[in-house]
Amino acid sequence: xxxxxxxxxxxxxxxxxxxxxxxxxxxxxxxxxxxxxxxxxxxxxxxxxxxxxxxxxxxxxxxxxxxxxxxxxxxxxxxxxxxxxxxxxxxxxxxxxxxxxxxxxxxxxxxxxxxxxxxxxxxxxxxxxxxxxxxxxxxxxxxxxxxxxxxxxxxxxxxxxxxxxxxxxxxxxxxxxxxxxxxxxxxxxxxxxxxxxxxxxxxxxxxxxxxxxxxxxxxxxxxxxxxxxxxxxxxxxxxxxxxxxxxxxxxxxxxxxxxxxxxxxxxxxxxxxxxxxxxxxxxxxxxxxxxxxxxxxxxxxxxxxxxxxxxxxxxxxxxxxxxxxxxxxxxxxxxxxxxxxxxxxxxxxxxxxxxxxxxxxxxxxxxxxxxxxxxxxxxxxxxxxxxxxxxxxxxxxxxxxxxxxxxxxxxxxxxxxxxxxxxxxxxxxxxxxxxxxxxxxxxxxxxxxxxxxxxxxxxxxxxxxxxxxxxxxxxx
Numbered sequence: 001x002x003x004x005x006x007x008x009x010x011x012x013x014x015x016x017x018x019x020x021x022x023x024x025x026x027x028x029x030x031x032x033x034x035x036x037x038x039x040x041x042x043x044x045x046x047x048x049x050x051x052x053x054x055x056x057x058x059x060x061x062x063x064x065x066x067x068x069x070x071x072x073x074x075x076x077x078x079x080x081x082x083x084x085x086x087x088x089x090x091x092x093x094x095x096x097x098x099x100x101x102x103x104x105x106x107x108x109x110x111x112x113x114x115x116x117x118x119x120x121x122x123x124x125x126x127x128x129x130x131x132x133x134x135x136x137x138x139x140x141x142x143x144x145x146x147x148x149x150x151x152x153x154x155x156x157x158x159x160x161x162x163x164x165x166x167x168x169x170x171x172x173x174x175x176x177x178x179x180x181x182x183x184x185x186x187x188x189x190x191x192x193x194x195x196x197x198x199x200x201x202x203x204x205x206x207x208x209x210x211x212x213x214x215x216x217x218x219x220x221x222x223x224x225x226x227x228x229x230x231x232x233x234x235x236x237x238x239x240x241x242x243x244x245x246x247x248x249x250x251x252x253x254x255x256x257x258x259x260x261x262x263x264x265x266x267x268x269x270x271x272x273x274x275x276x277x278x279x280x281x282x283x284x285x286x287x288x289x290x291x292x293x294x295x296x297x298x299x300x301x302x303x304x305x306x307x308x309x310x311x312x313x314x315x316x317x318x319x320x321x322x323x324x325x326x327x328x329x330x331x332x333x334x335x336x337x338x339x340x341x342x343x344x345x346x347x348x349x350x351x352x353x354x355x356x357x358x359x360x361x362x363x364x365x366x367x368x369x370x371x372x373x374x375x376x377x378x379x380x381x382x383x384x385x386x387x388x389x390x391x392x393x394x395x396x397x398x399x400x401x402x403x404x405x406x407x408x409x410x411x412x413x414x415x416x417x418x419x420x421x422x423x424x425x426x427x428x429x430x431x432x433x434x435x436x437x438x439x440x441x442x443x444x445x446x447x448x449x450x451x452x453x454x455x456x457x458x459x460x461x462x463x464x465x466x467x468x469x470x471x472x473x474x475x476x
Contacts, residue, residue: 015037028337036111039119051168116138118132128141156274191225204233217369224401252271316333366439381409384403416445417442
């Protein structure tokens with residue numbers, strides 16, 4: 001019989017899941033003086049740190065460095081033809097991840113958070129039973145419980161993981177660069193992988209069922225990415241259905257796809273990356289014995305304050321049907337902890353959160369794009385300016401891209417409140433903060449145009465675009 005170890009201590013907060021939402025909630029709550037227990041069945045940091053955001057961006061930086069070295073002659077720097085030792089890139093990624101995991105462990109100790117390694121399931125009265133990794137169990141109870149179990153990659157029929165068929169989990173463990181890659185799914189994650197391997201020299205094909213890649217993006221922004229991808233010789237097949245694959249002798253496989261199932265196309269590749277989204281990991285939470293409601297798609301249902309139907313139980317992050325972004329999980333964690341502290345926080349405004357896609361060129365935006373704003377019923381004024389006219393972009397020789405601002409049209413036809421800021425181009429993920437603040441504070445174009453941007457800088461283009469919407473401008 002499995003030994004049951006009862007933990008006499010009660011906690012203000014018990015968290016199931018050690019990803020960004022989980023450890024974010026733990027650290028924020030502990031810093032506010034709450035007693036906290038956190039349960040994680042694998043490694044602290046969750047998907048984002050161990051098998052997602054951080055490893056993927058490490059590979060993207062390797063690809064960027066390779067691209068810059070190949071391009072060095074433009075700057076007068078002569079170098080021999082660079083080569084890739086991807087085993088070194090993999091080792092570097094592991095070192096970064098292990099260092100960050102160690103940092104989380106240090107914060108757990110410093111903040112006096114009680115950590116359990118095991119699988120947590122929720123029972124009555126906010127009691128969490130933990131099946132510990134040593135075969136024993138423990139029980140803890142919280143004044144509040146946060147479910148933050150995260151998500152796992154979705155798969156598609158006929159493409160079971162193994163061999164050349166990979167999800168993001170397996171791709172991020174590669175220690176070599178495959179020569180031929182098919183990416184199934186043209187969303188943000190798929191485009192990041194496509195960009196990475198194309199820059200590293202792979203022949204890449206994106207297979208997307210919808211009419212275009214990066215669905216939901218402002219059309220002007222998405223078109224820049226498409227043009228850039230074509231310059232990288234990334235083949236983009238949209239409006240196609242993936243029908244199956246046939247393994248090849250000696251490795252690799254032939255992918256069968258097409259708009260017409262009766263006349264499919266065939267593509268020989270070494271690796272297939274299945275990137276069709278992620279499913280919430282609600283399987284092992286034991287929720288059937290509680291009032292927590294799970295949707296048909298596996299999401300835990302919550303209200304605008306992340307409260308479930310079970311009193312005192314909250315759910316955050318990829319487990320709920322909100323944008324699957326680590327920084328959104330952080331925001332949801334703070335929202336919940338503030339409630340436990342008796343404060344009155346505002347719900348997360350999901351329609352205005354910052355988005356970042358780290359392909360080359362990068363994409364960043366907050367608020368609706370032009371088409372989306374019009375669909376919401378707004379009469380809009382739009383300005384967009386290209387990076388090719390920006391001095392810093394010319395200096396770094398990265399001039400593909402633009403900044404686009406969507407503003408509400410005033411009665412006199414002038415531009416008023418800033419609705420959306422959309423960027424594509426060099427390092428735009430590091431430039432969005434001003435646009436994000438403008439959108440979320442309901443600032444007007446005239447107010448933001450007063451901000452002084454450093455010169456020369458990439459962020460000048462944001463300032464110039466805002467200034468042009470006042471009817472006056474400098475360089476644009």
